[in-house]
Amino acid sequence: QSAPTQPASVSGSPGQSITISCTGTSSDVGGYKYVSWYQQHPGKAPKVMIYDVSNRPSGVSDRFSGSKSGNTASLTISGLQAEDEADYYCSSYTSSSTMVFGGGTKLTVL
């Protein structure tokens, strides 16, 4: 199972919006609604920000949104804040009943 492809890095200024893509296959990202996104600050455990493509868990800011088209899922963060600077990972359920994580994207807030 190959990891979905994410850009290695993205950046934006405070207040701007950024989008992180996650490109998989029809056996994972494209085939299921079970795409999730995780935020990870240095030295910390990941935290879920989006599940089932576009749903936010309770307590997650509505500045975070998710979508999917075909085999590519996307995470958009609007109104960038300094605290958003972190690594972001997509994850998907797969046709083998396993899970797979993307390669990760480092977000820098300029």
Next chain:
Amino acid sequence: QVTLRESGPALVKPTQTLTLTCTFSGFSLSHSGMCMSWIRQPPGKALEWLARIDWDDDKYYSTSLKSRLTISKDASKNQVVLTMTNMDPVDTATYYCAWFTSDYYYMRVWGKGTTVTVSS
């Protein structure tokens, strides 16, 4: 409130077998729909999903590591155990356990992780 805590050796030698334990509270792994996974992260690298065990004892493994992994549970002790055989320096990583449910396949709660170094 669900909490998870990983435990195990901080240092193992090459070729040894690693045994990690995840001790949890706030739910019962005997309850229908409850699932646990192990995930690891080498220093400076991406998350890698390793294994999953469900309430009904179904088990699933990473294709690339399947031959080396065994996941098991002791619901009465609220523990999930992962063993990985034939450890190599490339297996040096922080190992996390995480809880999820079969109706929503995302890791709802993570442990803080335990760091394992493989070195002679």
